[in-house]
Amino acid sequence: MPATQSIQVTKVALRKSMQKKLTALSQEEKKLQSENVITKLFALPLLQKSKRISVYLSTEDEISTEPILKYIFENKKSCFVPRYSRNDMEMVKLNSMKDWEALPLTKWNIKQPDLSDIRENALEGGGLDLVIVPGVAFTSKGDRLGHGKGFYDTFLTSLEKRQRYAPITVALAFKEQVLNEIPLQQHDVKIDLILYSNNED
Template structure:
């Protein structure tokens, strides 16, 4: 029990430190880093080979993903975004029909656009299994802190189904 409490305290401290560092970044520095990441992602062979891309919608303190989402649609790829259930650890990656659609979606309590729970949409994991022509799939998640073994540590939700389908590629 003491070890669990110590780990929990260390995580709390690390989260606070990371939050402080992210807040200290200027808007210009965040845009610069976003551009660099966007260039790396779009040039990456896995991205180039993939026809189905799952990507998070960025929050104010995260790397901006709008240009990547624009490229997904301009390249004729299929885009999936997160839809999480309130007070649950369940999250699905559901189809987005256009980059412009994002702004018409309702916002969650975290101020993130996502489709309504009662709206039926194609889900990335349920449609790719057993489908020969689905193409490579890429899942991009915001990893505020990644360990050397690529374990992800963030407050974002990743369902067990989703986590079991992941293999990490670092940029």
Template sequence: MAALRAAKQALRKEIKKRVAALGNEEKLRQSRIVTQKLLKHPKYEQCQRIAVFLSMNDEVHTEDIIEDMFRRGKDCFIPRYFSSGSHMDMLRLASVQDIQSLPLTSWNIRQPGDEEDREEALATAGGLELILMPGLGFDKSGNRLGRGKGFYDTYLERCTRHAKGKPYTIGLAFKEQVCQKVPVDEKDILIDEVLYEDM
């Protein structure tokens, strides 16, 4: 177990270094390619209820994806993380403009405040059909390396108990985040697919 933790830590450091070396232009260029791939993806086209993350500087930019979702009339859900554990909810976003009104967390991520009354995706019969996943690293077999808090694994666990079942999961990545092999344990949930710029 300790060896696995050490392997994950080492890989996190390595990937962070690779992503930190990317200029903003390059991140934007790759983000556009990943966005184009997603918007043409049959799963994205078919699904109505989709969860997406509000990107941090070292992640594929999701602004254009969110705009496209509202343009197509899809239901958009974004994470609210609770810093005291690994609990996360996916709350409904009303509009693209809605994002600007959200408070910033200590991680510098915008998310709905604790007292806001918004629909949680799993609290209604609709559930979620597709989750667009952030991550530090991915491999081609669907293993994902998160930031170590377990938010998404815990949430996917909850999804499996919903009547709709586990949503389809797509990781969005810079090609620098795609590794030979991501070390995982039995708590790590495989994702269905990773989108990145193919060489």
């Protein structure tokens, strides 16, 4: 089996095993870990300094990002969220918590702005200072295993080319998602900082 194909097979198996681990976590445990990770995020000067922030809209198997949305709007920062189409992802502006509450659900049960909504695109506006990235698994060194579509790898590569400076990338993880190593390919983009509930403060 060619090396690239072997890595792909390993990634698929890892995604399945990680999904089982996350499904097995109780709601209480997820809530506790989410609160811990969000506290760490809010303590970061880089968050306080950032004015244009991209944040994923979480599912029940991810660190909850609702508190981050509230923080962004309370502090008069600009918020951008993912909007997926079949082969593409863009970051579009979210205007308020009311706007978030009214977003429709996709077939994957994820909130996202409707494709017909006219919204500011982060790449066509002032870019982004901070991108909060989801993922399936991570290492403490910044390696990331995504969901397999390559949306964030492609977006982050495009973003870095479009703006004069590289945005800071932060991933939020349950401790069960942090591994010693994960299989990587050339296109996989490293994350600057991984926050999880039992790493050093």
